[in-house]
Amino acid sequence: QWVYVANSDSVVRFPYRDGDLEASGEPETIVAKVPASHHWTRDIAFAPDGKTLYLSVGSGSNIAEDMGAKPKGGVEAWAKSQPLGEAWGPEEGRADVLAFDPDGSNRRTVATGLRNCSGMTVQPATGALWCVVNERDELGDNVPFEYATAVKDGAFYGWPWYYIGDNEDPRHKGARPDLAGKVTLPDVLIQAHSAPLNIAFYSGGNFPADGFPAEYRGDAFVTLHGSWNRNVRTGYKVVRLRFQDGKPTGEYDDFATGFVISDDAVWGRPVGVAVAKDGALILTEDGNGTIWRVTYGG
Template sequence: MIRSSILMIAIHRLQLPILCVLATAVAWPQAPANPPKMVPRPEGAEIHMPKGFVIEEFATGFTRPRFMALGPGGEVLLSDFTPNGSVWVLSGKQQKKLLENLDRPYGIAFSKEFLYVAETTSLKRYPYDAKTMTAGAGQEIVSMNGMGAGHVTRTVLFNRKGDKLYLAVGSSANVVTGDPEMRAAISRYNPDGSGHEIVASGLRNPVGLRAYPGTDQIWATVEERDGLGDDLVPDYFTHIRQGGFYGWPYSYLGSNLDPRITEEHKDLVARAIVPDVILQPHTAVLDFLFYTGKQFPAEYRNGAFLANHGSSGRAQRLGYSITFVPFKNGKPAGPARDFATGWMLAPDKAEVWGRPVGLLEMPDGSLLLSDDGGKKVWRISYRAN
């Protein structure tokens, strides 16, 4: 893996001319289909984290637990991402289905008296009663009819005032032209679904979506394209510029052309943005959060935890972990480093026993992690002694 390591270092330092030469001089092999095989937790298997951190089961009984949100009363809401999906509410020892018969619900968010739920083909809002933890009838505010194929996660986020919502939608295929403008893009709306505008485009699959603490600056994690070999194209983590174009499908990491696209769009490629943090290729970061709590050591404050769902099209497996990106003065202060590992038995083995998905910071500063491979939610806490 020496060649891979050199390539990744060059990318991280943004030495893009080197990458261009490699991309044009080498006939990149197709990455093999290499999906994980989910197995029960092997005897003796452990999650490895820095000293002082503890991980334990928080809740079980789900099918594909994905995104989480904190309710007005401190309750946890969780989307269960299946074709006949649901939204759960967890409070103390109580665990119940709040909504059922949903089409692959993923992103969830609260604003004022409403709970917003992003299904694959529809964004709906529901009147929500925090005292009884019940929801009224849903109202569709954004239709995504006809967008049920390709990337099917939908992430929703509100700004601090609650007067604008953001909706992230991935592309219809790995590499394709002619998608509707909502796809491979981040959109912005009024809370009732009116006033649609495109914030940023050229984002193959922007799944993680958060604002930096104390600001409305949006950051996103993006799953990049497949089919150019094990080491291309790296996924990435970046701040989102209004009107920004991030390359897909014509180029990647700025102006590096995708050899499979014959249409020329020199104007778009010329302004394609180089992302802030280059991640490992094909690791599929499905969520991240900026840590603002006080339970963890100070070095983690305002830094980003990333949930790596794990590769499924790479010969040597990557991901199945949580990584951490330190921040200083609102900007990344170093590359991603391992924080929690162990769900993957080995890079050359198919067997894994967990797949990190969603992250949620609790009022006490602990973190919840959803795991759709293990069908559970974990709690991560820190104990100084």
């Protein structure tokens, strides 16, 4: 009935019928006034039953530099009235995954402390919501890890005070001791500053010839865009996250590489990934603006 689109500052939907090749009506804004500065990319996903719309809203800064030391009324009062780990000031409602009814009503917070969940999807095997997250900058080439994770309802993932568990960001040292021990660990760690942007699970029935072998079923593909914040280049590729019986093993393999020309030049930066109905993998990249269709040639 609808095609939903996440803009940087809103969520809209267009009337849709199977086979439509262009919009049959004007967009209807269902979520307005989404903050759009700094991390402006947005992603949306629906729960398997279609009754919940998820929206990711990245932080408005690297490490909440403009948030202020304390919210009005003090940290203790703020913590009692807000979801676990919710930031304040210009960061309120950011670095979060939000949920709505399909018409945009009944806003609620699913999880906090996800600095920039740039890509979301629902795992077909379990119905779990998954995010790929860009972590903070300027702590060195190898700190902290980026990650992919199932998003747990009510969980806090650390930003801006902690990262990857109880590792305290030195730039916020001693600011939130009340949150120590309450940070949810992500499921799959990815090399620091790889800049994961999108995730898609490979699943389905009996794909025709273009489909990948059975061992790919249930695994996930993640696009790594690459980051400015690293002296030694990484990312600029697509990786395959390994799963077993619906659970991540914590391992990933290179899947599509070759976008790097030299230490100071690349010709492609992977962004989007999706699985076509015939089992082919669709990849987009914004280094030169190409859409790729990847089929299995075995």
